[in-house]
Amino acid sequence: MVQVLTTTHLVIAVLMGLLLNLNRDEWFAALTFGVIIDADHLFALPRYVDDNGWTAIFRPTWDDESGLPWKSLLHYPVGAAIIGPLAVGWRYMIPLTFWAVHVSIDELQNELIAYTNPIEAVMFAGAFAGILFVGYSRWAELREDATFKGYLRHVGSYWSGVFSQGNFFRRGRGDST
Ligand SMILES: [Zn+2]
Numbered sequence: 001m002v003q004v005l006t007t008t009h010l011v012i013a014v015l016m017g018l019l020l021n022l023n024r025d026e027w028f029a030a031l032t033f034g035v036i037i038d039a040d041h042l043f044a045l046p047r048y049v050d051d052n053g054w055t056a057i058f059r060p061t062w063d064d065e066s067g068l069p070w071k072s073l074l075h076y077p078v079g080a081a082i083i084g085p086l087a088v089g090w091r092y093m094i095p096l097t098f099w100a101v102h103v104s105i106d107e108l109q110n111e112l113i114a115y116t117n118p119i120e121a122v123m124f125a126g127a128f129a130g131i132l133f134v135g136y137s138r139w140a141e142l143r144e145d146a147t148f149k150g151y152l153r154h155v156g157s158y159w160s161g162v163f164s165q166g167n168f169f170r171r172g173r174g175d176s177t
Helices: 006-019 023-034 037-053 055-056 078-086 091-111 113-141 148-169
Strands: none
Touching: 006 023, 006 037, 006 091, 006 148, 023 037, 023 091, 037 055, 037 091, 078 091, 091 113, 113 148
């Protein structure tokens, strides 16, 4: 089993979210099922480090052949049986879509274990560049005097607005500015 860095899942989920123009509820579902499902690795981490030592964290695969479970059901295709019903009624079936992308990326890494580091670096850089490109071009469209610096300031205040006062968990549609 292979560890894909959670940060890579995060940038990919954020890029998808931007392209789909998610609202706050949808962001919450997308990040929960596309990124936070990796929390299961964290629960298994203490046992793994106990058995293998801290340096084992740098192994490309965390499989120590102990046969002990690493990942919850949510990391296997069978997890679709749990996520599928939750996704009914969501635009783009968001929980299922973001979860499927997460599991597919993990699977892809599994297949390509020998090249896992370069591929992950490329995915990360590509998704990150995509986020900046999509975000900036949409933002700049509405402004005459757009600068990249101004855009970064805008992003900072957007996200602090999303996370402040529990807005992230509240129902509410499209007040993206
Ligand atoms: Zn994962």
